[in-house]
Amino acid sequence: MPNKAVIHTDKAPQAIGTYSQAIKADNTVYLSGQIPLVPATMEMISDDIGEQVQQVFTNLSAVCEAAGGSLSDIVKLNIFLTDLLHFPTVNEIMGQVFAEPYPARAAIGVKSLPRDALVEMDAIMVL
Numbered sequence: 001m002p003n004k005a006v007i008h009t010d011k012a013p014q015a016i017g018t019y020s021q022a023i024k025a026d027n028t029v030y031l032s033g034q035i036p037l038v039p040a041t042m043e044m045i046s047d048d049i050g051e052q053v054q055q056v057f058t059n060l061s062a063v064c065e066a067a068g069g070s071l072s073d074i075v076k077l078n079i080f081l082t083d084l085l086h087f088p089t090v091n092e093i094m095g096q097v098f099a100e101p102y103p104a105r106a107a108i109g110v111k112s113l114p115r116d117a118l119v120e121m122d123a124i125m126v127l
Contacts, residue, residue, distance in 0.1 A: 029127065037115070049089050
């Protein structure tokens, strides 16, 4: 049985349901999906895809830090987009946020996301 711990930070949006921001199992951290909510207001940052992507990375970063890591410790990233035409924007911002070796990733087109977000991301981090 792995040693499990709940990861929580006020620097990322609070859970909007029956889940934790992240769960640490031994040296692996499973980060729940983040949408572009501003933690202080729990409101969407804007309707701009670039700002939404930046906010999602800010939220993921806060959870990574609360778990004792950083975005550079992410080994797998899942990106959910309501419009795959936004993928070049995501790719450009991801290139600013991560250095090589980049994490493994999937980009998935979905019909809708919570609170009408344009993007959501979840991740797996190894410490």
